Amino acid sequence: xxxxxxxxxxxxxxxxxxxxxxxxxxxxxxxxxxxxxxxxxxxxxxxxxxxxxxxxxxxxxxxxxxxxxxxxxxxxxxxxxxxxxxxxxxxxxxxxxxxxxxxxxxxxxxxxxxxxxxxxxxxxxxxxxxxxxxxxxxxxxxxxxxxxxxxxxxxxxxxxxxxxxxxxxxxxxxxxxxxxxxxxxxxxxxxxxxxxxxxxxxxxxxxxxxxxxxxxxxxxxxxxxxxxxxxxxxxxxxxxxxxxxxxxxxxxxxxxxxxxxxxxxxxxxxxx
DNA sequence: AGTGCGACCCGAACGC
DNA sequence: TGCGTTCGGGTCGCAC
Numbered sequence: 001x002x003x004x005x006x007x008x009x010x011x012x013x014x015x016x017x018x019x020x021x022x023x024x025x026x027x028x029x030x031x032x033x034x035x036x037x038x039x040x041x042x043x044x045x046x047x048x049x050x051x052x053x054x055x056x057x058x059x060x061x062x063x064x065x066x067x068x069x070x071x072x073x074x075x076x077x078x079x080x081x082x083x084x085x086x087x088x089x090x091x092x093x094x095x096x097x098x099x100x101x102x103x104x105x106x107x108x109x110x111x112x113x114x115x116x117x118x119x120x121x122x123x124x125x126x127x128x129x130x131x132x133x134x135x136x137x138x139x140x141x142x143x144x145x146x147x148x149x150x151x152x153x154x155x156x157x158x159x160x161x162x163x164x165x166x167x168x169x170x171x172x173x174x175x176x177x178x179x180x181x182x183x184x185x186x187x188x189x190x191x192x193x194x195x196x197x198x199x200x201x202x203x204x205x206x207x208x209x210x211x212x213x214x215x216x217x218x219x220x221x222x223x224x225x226x227x228x229x230x231x232x233x234x235x236x237x238x239x240x241x242x243x244x245x246x247x248x249x250x251x252x253x254x255x256x257x258x259x260x261x262x263x264x265x266x267x268x269x270x271x272x
Numbered sequence: 273a274g275t276g277c278g279a280c281c282c283g284a285a286c287g288c
Numbered sequence: 289t290g291c292g293t294t295c296g297g298g299t300c301g302c303a304c
Contacts, residue, residue: 032280058298074298075281091282110281112298155275162298172297261277262297 002073004058004136004169005212010079011053011060014104017081021098022049030093033108035116044117045069045096057132057168061123068123070116071106077113080105132168136209141167143198150190150198157193158186159260167205174212176240176265178204185271186257186264212236239265 002010026042028034034041044067054061054068062069071077080092084101094106094115106113118126133149134141149166161167161175170178179186181204184197238248243256247267257264 072298075296108281109283110297112281114299153274159275164299260275263295 002058002077003171003174003212005174005209007055007058007060007073007169008213010073011055014060014079014081015053018098018104019050019052021100021102023047023096024099025095025097027095027097028093029088029095030111033093033106033111033113033115035114041115041117056129057135057164058171059128059132066120068118068120070114070118070126070128072114072128073108074110074112074114076110077106077108080107131165133164133166135168136170136205137213141202141206143195143202146198146202147193147195150193153190155190156186156259157184157188157190158262158264160190161201162260162262169209170205172262172264173237173240174205174208177208177238179271180239180266181208183271186259186266188272239267241265 023045024047026045028038028042031038044064048064048067050062050064050069052063054063058072060071060073062071080103082103082105084097084103086103088095088105089107091109092105092107093111096104096106098104106115116126116128123129134145146166150160153160158175158179161170161178162172176186178201182197182200184193184201239254242254242265245254246252247254247270250267250269252267252269254265255268257266
């Protein structure tokens with residue numbers, strides 16, 4: 001499940017491999033991934049080239065001439081670079097072929113990912129981009145910002161941390177880890193959260209995301225020469241997916257509950 | 273407006 | 289070569 005650190009690693013990896021190569025063909029094998037008109041999507045890409053790859057929240061933004069291609073990996077989206085003559089395998093849904101006979105292939109087991117094309121001048125008008133709040137590593141993401149955003153909110157803190165309009169880029173995994181590092185129970189209500197709690201949350205979010213991105217080289221492995229990148233960070237998690245295992249701080253057993261329909265892991269003793 | 277929940281998917285895990 | 293059911297997870301769209 002790519003979260004912000006994984007998306008950043010994909011961005012950096014792809015930048016080394018696909019920039020300034022002319023696109024000669026686009027195959028769409030599963031159309032619902034594409035939110036734009038399919039013919040327009042192909043027409044804009046063919047003959048074009050990727051000039052840069054940017055990122056806003058969990059959105060990858062491929063820069064073209066006059067347009068951007070937005071791509072969200074959702075749960076299981078991955079990019080592979082392969083030679084064009086290699087067989088197309090199951091779950092490869094979008095194939096972008098360059099004139100040097102290499103492909104950028106979008107692979108998505110769950111078919112949850114989305115792509116769309118926008119005119120450059122419309123990028124910040126698109127709802128996907130407009131809805132992104134401050135990123136964990138943004139210096140203007142402060143405890144005061146969070147405290148202000150909490151006011152009037154009633155949902156549990158876990159759900160609030162998943163709201164991309166408040167903090168952009170935290171997913172289910174890092175939300176659990178941030179709450180654990182902050183000593184805050186996932187069901188705590190925003191009205192009960194102090195400035196001091198906000199400071200802990202912001203500090204933890206920055207540390208956890210920074211560490212995840214910095215460790216991209218070791219936590220992200222390439223397991224074949226053709227694969228883009230895949231997350232392999234489970235060894236670093238303190239509570240997430242660790243139900244029944246001892247809490248790394250106090251040894252109590254990690255609990256699992258549902259919060260907002262999402263699996264949530266925490267330590268009853270350390271998180272109040 | 274804010275909140276909650278079903279839908280979208282399909283492989284893995286689970287139940288029998 | 290077991291088969292049918294349940295679950296999960298980011299985001300959107302709809303209902304309240």
